[in-house]
Amino acid sequence: MRFLSVDQLVPGTRLARPLYGAEGLILLRENFELTDSIICRLRGMGYHGVYVNDEISEGIIINDVVDEKLRIETANRLEDINVGILSVGIGVKLEYNRDKLIQLGMSGMLHDIGKKFVPTDILDKSGKLSKSEFQVIQTHPERGYEMLYKAYNLSSVTKIGVLQHHERFDGSGYPNGLKGHEISMFGRIIAVSDTYDAMTSDRAYHKASQPSEVIEYLFGNGNQRYDLRVVDYFSKCIAVYPVGSCVELSDGTKGIVLKNYSDSVLRPVIRNIQNKQIIDLKNDVNYLGICISGQMQS
C-alpha cells in the first residue's frame, strides 16, 4: 500500500482503503478500480491523493495513525471547525496561500484531538479542577501530536500547531513553556482562535462571554499571553458589534450600530436611540473618552 497523489493516478489502479467524503460517508470502497473519469472527479473535488495497492507497494502495510473516519468525524465536530475557520480567517488576513490555509485549517480542526485520551469525567467537570486533573488535561497537546506524528499526509506545520496551541507568548503556556517567536505562527494563531471560541461558548465550567469582552481580553493580553499582531488580524475577521446590534456607551447612551471600521473594531458608528444623533466613536473627538460598555438584547 502507498499514498499516491491524484496527478500520479492512472486508470486501473485499485484503492487500498475506502475513500470518504466530507460528510464521513464512504464514496468509493476498498479495492475500487479507478477510471479516467473518477480520477478527474477526484481532482475536481480537491483530493490530494489516495491510498492504492500496486506492484511497487506490495507487502507494505501502513498502520493507521489516525483512522480516516475518525479524522473526518473529528473535523465535523462543530467547535473544532469553529477554531479551524477562525484560524483560516487570520491566515487570509496574513495573505497565506491556499495550501498553507488548508494546513492551518486542518491544524485548527485537529488541535484538541489529544483530548480523546483525557477521561470525560475530567473534561466535563463543572467544578474547579484539582492539580492532578489539570495535569492530565495538559497532556492533550502532546498526546495529539504523538497521535498525528506518523500521519505523513499531514504537514509538519499542521502537527506543530496542534502541539503548540497552549503555548503562550510570554512563556506561561504548556507543554514546553516556549516564548514569543519560538512558538510557530500556527501555534500562535490557534491559541487566539481557540481562546476566542472557548470564551464565547457556554461550557460546563463557565458561561459564554460577549465577543467584545473577549476581544478586549485578547488585546489586553497582547504580547503577553498572545501575539498582538495575531490578535490584531483576528479582530479584523469578526464583527464584534454587528451592524444592527444594540449597545450601551459608558456615559449611558444607548444606540444601534450603523457601521464598523475594520481597523477599529471596538469603536463603530452608532445612532443614538433617543435623539437619532449619529456618533462616530472612532473619529468624533467629543467621544474619545467614551467606550462601549455593553451589548443589549435587540
Ligand SMILES: [Fe+2]
Ligand atoms: Fe487544547
